[in-house]
Amino acid sequence: xxxxxxxxxxxxxxxxxxxxRGVSLKxxxxxxLGFLGPNGAGKTTTMRMVAGFLEPSEGSAWVDGVNVALDPxxxxxxxxxxxxxxxxxxxxxxxxxxxxxxxxxxxxxxxRKARVEHxxxxxNLAMVRRQTFETLSKGYRRRTGIAQSLLHDPPVLIMDxxxxxxxxxxxxxxxxxxxxxGKDRAVILSTHLLEEVEAVCTRAxxxxxxxxxxxxxxxxxxxxxxxxxxxxxLDHVFRQLTTGDxxxxxx
Amino acid sequence: MIARxxxxxxxxxxxxxxxxxxxxxxxxxxxxxxxxTFNIGGFYDRAQADLRPFFQYHPWLxxxxxxxxxxxxxxxxxxxxTVELLTTLPFRLGELVVGKFxxxxxxxxxxxxxxxxxxxxVNWLGEPDNGVILAGYVGSALMAGAFLxxxxxxxxxxxxxxxxxxxxxxxxxxLLLTGFPAVQDFFSGWAPRAVVEALASMSALIHFEAMVRGxxxxxxxxxxxxxxxxxxxxxxxxxxxxxxx
Numbered sequence: 001x002x003x004x005x006x007x008x009x010x011x012x013x014x015x016x017x018x019x020x021r022g023v024s025l026k027x028x029x030x031x032x033l034g035f036l037g038p039n040g041a042g043k044t045t046t047m048r049m050v051a052g053f054l055e056p057s058e059g060s061a062w063v064d065g066v067n068v069a070l071d072p073x074x075x076x077x078x079x080x081x082x083x084x085x086x087x088x089x090x091x092x093x094x095x096x097x098x099x100x101x102x103x104x105x106x107x108x109x110x111x112r113k114a115r116v117e118h119x120x121x122x123x124n125l126a127m128v129r130r131q132t133f134e135t136l137s138k139g140y141r142r143r144t145g146i147a148q149s150l151l152h153d154p155p156v157l158i159m160d161x162x163x164x165x166x167x168x169x170x171x172x173x174x175x176x177x178x179x180x181x182g183k184d185r186a187v188i189l190s191t192h193l194l195e196e197v198e199a200v201c202t203r204a205x206x207x208x209x210x211x212x213x214x215x216x217x218x219x220x221x222x223x224x225x226x227x228x229x230x231x232x233x234l235d236h237v238f239r240q241l242t243t244g245d246x247x248x249x250x251x
Numbered sequence: 252m253i254a255r256x257x258x259x260x261x262x263x264x265x266x267x268x269x270x271x272x273x274x275x276x277x278x279x280x281x282x283x284x285x286x287x288t289f290n291i292g293g294f295y296d297r298a299q300a301d302l303r304p305f306f307q308y309h310p311w312l313x314x315x316x317x318x319x320x321x322x323x324x325x326x327x328x329x330x331x332x333t334v335e336l337l338t339t340l341p342f343r344l345g346e347l348v349v350g351k352f353x354x355x356x357x358x359x360x361x362x363x364x365x366x367x368x369x370x371x372x373v374n375w376l377g378e379p380d381n382g383v384i385l386a387g388y389v390g391s392a393l394m395a396g397a398f399l400x401x402x403x404x405x406x407x408x409x410x411x412x413x414x415x416x417x418x419x420x421x422x423x424x425x426l427l428l429t430g431f432p433a434v435q436d437f438f439s440g441w442a443p444r445a446v447v448e449a450l451a452s453m454s455a456l457i458h459f460e461a462m463v464r465g466x467x468x469x470x471x472x473x474x475x476x477x478x479x480x481x482x483x484x485x486x487x488x489x490x491x492x493x494x495x496x
Contacts, residue, residue, distance in 0.1 A: 073341050076341040083339070089266065092266070
């Protein structure tokens with residue numbers, strides 16, 4: 001299987017803080033990788049380095065065979081990135097914003113219009129297309145953020161908490177979309193929701209204090225929980241790996 | 252490369268008109284420009300067919316109005332987090348910096364263009380030297396550009412538009428007055444002679460006044476262009492440096 005996203009011993013320091021300590025990953029075509037970890041574990045920092053927003057202190061990130069630090073422009077054309085919190089321009093209308101992204105991605109004329117329309121349809125934004133961001137709910141903002149990330153049909157998608165703030169119906173839709181997109185792409189998404197790992201991810205990586213502590217399929221993660229445990233099995237494994245704290249009894 | 256710069260400039264330019272900022276700015280600028288020219292500058296009393304009273308007050312108008320145009324350029328992007336989106340789109344940093352600057356400059360040029368009635372009036376009343384007036388407009392546009400470059404750079408330093416505004420007013424004030432005794436005295440006590448002399452030649456006001464007199468000297472053009480280039484370069488450095496924090 002083709003490797004579309006790779007990090008080689010990524011490190012990142014902020015002054016005295018060593019936020020990411022040697023994260024090495026390979027994500028293949030057709031994989032949806034769930035990036036898990038407690039707050040402050042280094043998920044966002046790692047994704048920012050892959051997206052080319054932050055430069056690694058050491059190590060390198062590769063997107064579709066392109067070194068992000070050495071050829072950022074080419075690397076950025078091959079990935080879609082949803083930053084944490086799905087930032088947007090409050091005064092802009094949804095379709096204006098997507099049109100700006102399409103122009104930024106170098107599309108012209110009828111193709112530009114077609115890309116915008118396709119993105120609007122893909123995440124069901126037709127209802128709010130003429131609204132400005134400041135009038136949108138959190139869910140719609142997030143969906144517009146997702147729409148801009150896949151507008152140019154990139155082989156690699158990097159999404160920082162794509163379902164945060166969505167209601168259960170919206171979560172369901174976005175997960176379906178991600179699963180569909182993941183079939184012929186490499187997707188990396190961060191989340192706090194372990195149910196999401198089971199729902200959309202083909203692989204899970206847990207990072208704690210900047211270090212990878214688990215890398216495997218959701219089934220493998222599940223298998224690490226004691227056989228006697230009936231519910232919240234992934235939660236149990238997550239806690240065990242990130243705090244060393246094993247809940248007693250039949251939690 | 253130019254196409255991508257224009258994509259940024261286009262969005263940024265449109266964003267001025269998405270809020271009341273554009274209307275408020277244009278109305279205040281035109282009102283004050285008129286007030287200074289006709290009431291304070293004594294345009295009619297001088298009975299001379301030129302626009303000296305009009306241009307004479309531009310540095311002081313720009314001192315407060317230009318920072319209002321530049322303050323949001325980067326501070327707003329940083330506050331809302333869109334700077335992360337912008338810098339992960341396939342743009343070079345230079346394209347972002349120049350694109351934003353061009354949008355802000357374009358906007359102030361619109362404001363300047365709307366003062367055309369003053370120019371028409373003076374042509375109607377007498378026979379002014381339109382070459383001198385053109386030189387005045389070029390000087391005014393370049394000075395606004397220099398202030399904007401300073402403002403854009405300072406806007407990148409902070410998430411707060413208020414800080415960006417205030418620091419830009421102060422910086423532009425110093426840029427205007429470096430050649431004046433009060434500022435010179437401050438430096439002459441301790442700074443090396445060469446520095447004091449260099450500062451004296453860096454007063455935006457002196458370069459601007461030369462242009463308003465109708466002299467398009469290469470040194471004046473070079474002064475404003477270098478200020479613009481230097482501050483835009485620093486702007487790029489600040490963006491690159493700040494996102495690492």
